[in-house]
Amino acid sequence: MSDETAINRPKKGRREAARRATESTILTAAESVFAEAGFGGATMQLIADVAGLPKANLHYYFATKEELYRSVVNRIFLIWLRAADAMDEAAGPAEGIGAYIDAKMEISRHHPNGSKVWASEVMHGAPVIQDYLETTLTEWTRGRVAVIERWIAEGKMAPVNPEHLLYMLWATTQHYADFGHQIETLNGGKPLDDAQWEAAKASVKEIILRGIGVAI
Incomplete structure (x- = not known):
């Protein structure tokens, strides 16, 4: 490697x-604006x-607003997809679905605007991201199904x-x-603190896992 290459690499x-x-x-800024104003109201x-x-x-x-919007949607979607990795290699639903719930709850805690952008888009008929729903989301859903x-067939x-x-x-x-x-309003006007988030995750896991016949 030349001296010039060594200098340019850093x-x-x-x-x-x-x-x-x-x-x-x-x-991050775009997530906030799109969550508040929607695609049409954002500039x-x-x-x-x-x-x-x-x-x-x-x-x-980002050359256009649509390109930026799709990038925002893609970012939250990829984060959600990675959250499901635990399901694929888990021994059973207690581990797999439990880890998935934990991950999704943490995403809701730390990426709320991305989730709101996705929800608003879908509620309006997905005019910009319909192709995501028909391809990536459909394929992902089939894999998790x-x-x-398999867990059902194995009696788990x-x-x-x-x-x-x-x-x-x-x-x-x-x-x-x-x-x-x-949720903040019902919590006395305050965001959930760390202990409340842990309690929420534990409650959601217990309710759903017991509901599908999984011992926890």
């Missing part, structure tokens, strides 16, 4: 790290203002409808993001 690494940091800042200027960046910087990273059906859980179990898991865990204001 510079390239720093530039790439700076690029990733700026992109993350933009996506690139407003997102730039929230991100604390010139509007030209946004267009450097197969896992649940009650013979419930796998699709409806998944819908229940999504609805319950994402409620803590999509209806966070309602």
Whole structure:
């Protein structure tokens, strides 16, 4: 390796790290704006203002509002997909579904705006991300259905409808993001603290796992 290559490599690494940091800042700001204003009400200027960046910087990273919106949706969707990895290699539903609930609840806690953007999009008929639903989500769901059906066949859980179990898991865990204001109001106007989040996760796991005949 030449001296010039050795000198340039750290510079390239720093530039790439700076690029990733700026992109993350933009996506986080966009999540907040899209969650509040929806796709139609959001503007690139407003997102730039929230991100604390010139509007030209946004267009450097994302040419159009739709491209940025799809990137926001893709980010939360990929986070959700990774949360289900525990199901694929788990010995049974207690471990797999339990870990999935834990992960999804943590996502609702730390990425509430991404969840709200997804919910709003789907409630409006998914005009921008219908292709996600028909391809990636459909494929993912089939894979998790197969896992649940295997556990049922092995006698590890009650013979419930796998699709409806998944819908229940999504609805319950994402409620803590999509209806966070309602939960805070019922919690005396305060967000759930660490102990309350742990108690919520434990309660959701107990209710769902016992409901499908799994000893915990």
